[in-house]
Structures are given as C-alpha cells and as structure tokens.
Amino acid sequence: MDLRLGVNIDHVATLRQARGGHEPEPVAAALLAQSAGADGITVHLRGDRRHIQERDLRVLKEVLAVPLNVECAATPEAMTAVIPMKPAWVTLVPESREELTTQGGLDAIFLQGMLRTVLRELRGAGIRTSLFLDPVLDQVKMAAKLEADAVELNTGLYSDLPMGSDPALELGRLRDAARMASRLGLRVLAGHGLSLQNVEPVAAIPEVEELNIGHSIIGRAVLVGLGPAVAEMRAAIAQARPR
Numbered sequence: 001m002d003l004r005l006g007v008n009i010d011h012v013a014t015l016r017q018a019r020g021g022h023e024p025e026p027v028a029a030a031l032l033a034q035s036a037g038a039d040g041i042t043v044h045l046r047g048d049r050r051h052i053q054e055r056d057l058r059v060l061k062e063v064l065a066v067p068l069n070v071e072c073a074a075t076p077e078a079m080t081a082v083i084p085m086k087p088a089w090v091t092l093v094p095e096s097r098e099e100l101t102t103q104g105g106l107d108a109i110f111l112q113g114m115l116r117t118v119l120r121e122l123r124g125a126g127i128r129t130s131l132f133l134d135p136v137l138d139q140v141k142m143a144a145k146l147e148a149d150a151v152e153l154n155t156g157l158y159s160d161l162p163m164g165s166d167p168a169l170e171l172g173r174l175r176d177a178a179r180m181a182s183r184l185g186l187r188v189l190a191g192h193g194l195s196l197q198n199v200e201p202v203a204a205i206p207e208v209e210e211l212n213i214g215h216s217i218i219g220r221a222v223l224v225g226l227g228p229a230v231a232e233m234r235a236a237i238a239q240a241r242p243r
C-alpha cells in the first residue's frame, strides 16, 4: 500500500498571526506543498484561533486539488465553524487552551456519548471522520464502535522519547494499535512530532496509510524552502515503504 503524506501548515499561520498581517500566506504554503507532492493538507482550527482562521479553511477548500483534513475539538463551536466548509475529512482532537501543542489523544471511551452525536452530525454532512487517539487497543475498539472512518494514531509519545532511549515499547504500541484498527475496518493514519530523524519506523508500519506531519516540515522549510522540505520527507517515507 502506498503511504500518503499529509502536510500540516498550521505553523505558517502561526508566523502570520505573530504580526497580525497577511504574511506568510498559509494558502500559498498549501499550494506549494501540494506541488511538491503532498497528498493532503491538514490544518487545526483551534478554539483560540492561535493560527488557522475560518478564512483559511474557506480559501483552502476552494483552491486545493488534494483533500483537506481539518482537525478540531468536538465542540458545538467548532462544528458550527467547520461543517459549512465541507472539508473532505474532520479529525476530532482533544484541546486545551494552555497547551503548547496537542497533549495526547482523545479519550473516546469516556467521551463516547458526545462523540457519537458529533460523528453522526459530520457523517450527515458527507464529511469523513477520524479520531486522534493514543495507540491503546480499547480506544481503537471504541472508534470502530462509534463508526468513525479512520483513526489517527498519536505518535507524540514515541516522538517525545529522550534521545538514545529505546523506542521498542512505543513502536510496539503503535504497531498493535494499527493492526487492530485495520482488522476492525478503520483506515489508519498516524502523526504528531514526526521528523526526518524519527519517521522511518512509523512509515514502515504496513497498516498506516497516511502520515500527517507539520511542525518539522515547516521548521525545515524555513532553512531549505517548503518544496525541498516536503520532498525530503517524501524521500524518507519512500525509503521505509518503497512504492
């Protein structure tokens, strides 16, 4: 199975918001990433609107040829903002205002009642759904029970391992969760904190169809340009999973 690369462009918008102006333009970044081989574009519409804005979703939806995946919290406010934009995918993620970045996956077991309602609303609007989950088998089983289309396995714990520590346990959890999700008929994505240095073992998990990668690609793009940064990541993935 080919491994798709979704490029998250949130941090182009973070830089724009730092000055409150128009530059850099995240839509231009998305188009450049698309030309450089991104199979999809991901944006996270946070409740505090610290980076991506509704206007970005509107314009991205209009101009992109590849699927748009919008990450957001499972709140009425987010649904009101996102559903009318009709992105191809919505990924529900946990969110808290104080966090620097997403801390862990959704607790789909604890939140099952609320998630059932939100997933039904998204499906009713013709939007495919994904849950951002830690690689925990019971969480994956709940995603299948809730009839999500996909899970995105949180690679954050793996990515945050201190340099030199043994990644076997975290990679084992990711492999087991990916196998379980695929067996239950869910599409399997993975992401958070992936970089050129750590992507290969995750890309080698056969059930994973797509990786969503943002911060490291945009960080690299500041140095080498966005097209080369996307191309480098594609090459790293291809090494782990030859087409």
Ligand SMILES: CC(=O)[C@@H](O)[C@H](O)COP(=O)(O)O
Pocket: 008, 010, 044, 046, 071, 093, 100, 101, 102, 132, 191, 192, 214
């Ligand atoms: C859910 C996830 O992993 C991404 O949304 C990531 O959090 C990027 O967005 P932030 O940089 O705003 O955390």
Ligand SMILES: NCC(=O)COP(=O)(O)O
Pocket: 008, 042, 071, 152, 190, 191, 192, 193, 194, 212, 213, 214, 215, 216
């Ligand atoms: N869902 C993960 C994502 O979109 C990108 O996360 P990161 O690479 O910015 O950590």
